[in-house]
Amino acid sequence: MNFELTHEHEMLISTVQAFVEKELLPYEAEVDANDCVPPELAQQIRDKALAAGLYAFNMPEEVGGGGLDYLSQALIERELSKVSWALHVFVARPSKILMACRDTQIQDYLLPCVRGEKIDCFALTEPDAGSDAAGIKTKAVRDGDDFIINGSKHFISHAGHADFAIVFAVTGTSEQNGRQRNEVTAFLVDKGTEGMVIQRGPKCVSNRGYHTNELFFDDCRVPAANVLGEIGKGWIVANEWLTAGRVMVAANCVGQAQRAMDFSVEWCANRSQFGKPIGKYQGVSFKLADMATGIKAADLLTLNTAWQMDKGTMSDGDAGMAKLFASEVLAKTTDDAVQIFGGMGLMDELPIERMWRNARIERIWEGTSEIQRHIISRELLRPFEAQ
Ligand SMILES: Cc1cc2nc3c(=O)[nH]c(=O)nc-3n(C[C@H](O)[C@H](O)[C@H](O)COP(=O)(O)OP(=O)(O)OC[C@H]3O[C@@H](n4cnc5c(N)ncnc54)[C@H](O)[C@@H]3O)c2cc1C
Structure with a gap:
């Protein structure tokens, strides 16, 4: 068994260490004290991460990402975390689930996220369904070419910065091992869609400046073309x-x-x-x-x-x-x-x-x-x- 890191791994570690030292750590105390990352600073970090080739390092090369193996990704995560999440979140790792994008979703969601032009957030947890994620109650009902979403989410990280949310909703039930289970579908829901309201959640003791949000859906109409992956296959x-x-x-x-x-x-x-x-x-x-x-x-x-x-x-x-x-x-x-x-x-x-x-x-x-x-x-x- 070889426990040695390669020269490329060592180079990756020192590149990220230098980035954290120069571009992120100087701002940590102030961001924590103010519980806020100024928009200009967020943009500056994004731009510098793009220039350094660190942005979307978790995504495959064929979509413009870093194309790194998981070991290299873990080494980068280890170094990035030597500063608060409030800052290193802007060295974005788009949700890998976006690799399920197809047709126009690729141009509209996946590629802009990798290029730093759009930001996603992952909306699964609900007030009554945390550890028991299968118990979510947000529902999406088919209506012609659309789905109509009703329900709510909470603790959704970074939703205040996001251009769209990946929202999980129940679209049906099926019998498995003699029990009725929810079938869940993932939807791409743009910020500003009528019927979706995003508001800041309670203040958190960890990672001040990194906020969670509450999302409310009231007859929110989303085109069926915005289903991510297959209907009922969200899990x-x-x-x-x-x-x-x-x-x-x-x-x-x-x-x-x-x-x-x-x-x-x-x-x-x-x-x-x-x-x-x-x-x-x-x-x-x-x-x-x-x-x-x-x-x-x-x-x-x-x-x-x-x-x-x-x-x-x-x-x-x-x-x-x-x-x-x-x-x-x-x-x-x-x-x-x-x-x-x-x-x-x-x-x-x-x-x-x-x-x-x-x-x-x-x-x-x-x-x-x-x-x-x-x-x-x-x-x-x-x-x-x-x-
Ligand atoms: C800062 C922050 C950011 C987050 N970001 C996101 C996000 O971006 N998107 C998203 O979807 N979610 C997000 N979450 C939600 C997070 O994943 C949940 O908080 C977590 O899964 C736990 O759920 P809960 O808080 O509802 O706790 P609960 O599920 O209510 O659990 C309460 C306690 O009961 C215990 N417990 C529950 N069930 C069992 C069991 N069967 N056996 C033993 N013990 C059990 C738990 O371990 C815990 O100790 C975030 C949460 C926080 C706090």
Whole structure:
């Protein structure tokens, strides 16, 4: 087994590190304090990401994207996450689900997203359907050449910046294993479509400046030509993308944890109490040892999972393990970082409290830790038909 990264991988890492250092980190404290990314800054980051060839690095080359394998994508995600999501989100990774675009959808949605001319958002979660995504209630009913959508979504990231939403709605039911199940369809719904209202959601403690929105649909008429993929097959496109997304979240967690550890090591070496650097006390230095061990394990697991995804051998459980483990290592690392910094760890003069707050979302979005444990344990029990 070869664990070595190639020269190209190393080059990719240093390119992204330089981008984060120069184009994103200088703005992090201000964006966090103001809970806002000024539009000019958002555009500047997009332009610079396009010029650097980083924009849409997750998309295949044939549509103008980076054409990178998943391992390379995970390495980029690891470095990008050393700054808040509020900023690195503008180095856009359009929803891979857009690869299901066909006919005029390719020119109208897919290609503009890859070129940085349009922005998408992914609208699945509803107030009564979070972990239980199959329980969504938003409905789309066929009416001639259109569908009429009614319902609502919440927690939809970045919808305030988006030109269109990928909206999941129930279009029917079918019987599976003796139970009635919702058939779900994905729709491309343009901002400004009559009957769709987008409003800012509640303020979130993590990633200030990165907002979620509520979407309301009241007899919103969408042409059938805007169905993404096949009618009733929304889960097929969504699940493939969501599973890959979990590995990228794991890579984000590793990067954030590495950043918190780097700050902690330096503080341990330079902060003295009782006449000695605090790193000389085992009560403190053992935390560093645990951080380094956890992060290395999370990094290896994540990169191995991305590599499996490239080989086509990754299971849902594998992706779940990477997301679960890396997000829990991140939680422990940032919490220990606050402890190592003492009172200063909680003050907004230093970025530690921000890292601690930003880490919290990672155990919730893209499937909570509990849901990842379900996915992993179900896979273990499936051969015994005991899941
Ligand atoms: C900042 C932010 C951004 C988001 N962005 C998006 C987005 O862009 N698009 C989108 O569609 N969604 C988005 N989400 C939604 C996110 O995916 C959900 O919050 C997440 O899936 C959890 O759903 P929930 O919040 O409704 O929690 P719930 O599902 O209500 O869960 C509450 C608690 O119960 C636990 N639980 C639930 N079911 C079980 C079970 N069967 N067994 C054990 N424990 C269980 C959960 O693990 C959790 O601890 C975002 C959320 C946030 C907070």
